[in-house]
C-alpha cells in the first residue's frame with residue numbers, strides 16, 4: 001500500500017465535549033476537542049485558549065465540568081464552538097445543574113457529566129492546559145446497561161477533519177480483542 005505524505009496537522013479523532021464554567025455569575029459552555037485522560041488517576045485534561053470567555057471562569061472558580069453531548073445535540077454543540085460568551089449569552093442553550101459544591105454548571109441534556117477540580121495549569125503557547133481531578137460523575141439512568149455506562153447509549157460524537165461522527169458500532173472489547181494475537185490464536 002502506497003503512503004501519501006500530507007500537511008503536518010492533527011486530523012483527529014478528537015472527542016467532542018462541552019466544557020462548562022460559571023463566568024460572571026452565569027453558566028457558559030465551550031466546545032472542545034482537546035480533552036482526555038492523562039494518567040491512571042481519575043483526572044481529565046482540557047486545553048483552552050487563554051482568551052476564551054470560559055477560561056476566565058475556570059480560573060476564577062478552580063472547577064470545570066466536562067459534558068458528553070449525545071449525537072442529537074450536534075447543532076447546539078457546534079454553536080457553542082462558534083460564538084463566544086464575551087458577545088453572546090450562551091447560558092440558555094442548555095439546562096444547567098450543580099452538585100452540592102455548586103462549583104461548575106453541568107449540562108442536563110448531556111448523557112454523561114464529569115465535575116473536575118483544577119489541580120494544575122500548564123501554559124502552552126496561547127492556550128492553557130488544565131488538569132482536573134474528577135470529583136463527581138453523573139450519567140443518565142437510561143444510558144446504563146446492567147448498571148454500567150453504555151457507550152452506544154451515551155452516544156458521543158467524534159470529530160475528525162472538520163466533521164462530527166457518532167460511534168456506530170462496537171468493534172471489540174478492551175484487553176480482550178488483542179488476546180487472539182497475544183495467545184497466538
Ligand SMILES: Cc1cc2nc3c(=O)[nH]c(=O)nc-3n(C[C@H](O)[C@H](O)[C@H](O)COP(=O)(O)O)c2cc1C
Pocket residue numbers: 028029030031032033034035047048049051052053054055078080081082083084085086159
Ligand atoms: C469542534 C470544535 C472544537 C473546538 N475545540 C477547542 C479546544 O479544544 N480548545 C479551545 O480552546 N477551543 C476550541 N474550540 C473553539 C471554541 O469552542 C470557541 O472559540 C468558542 O466560541 C469559545 O467560547 P467562549 O469564548 O464562550 O469560551 C473548538 C471549536 C469547535 C467548533
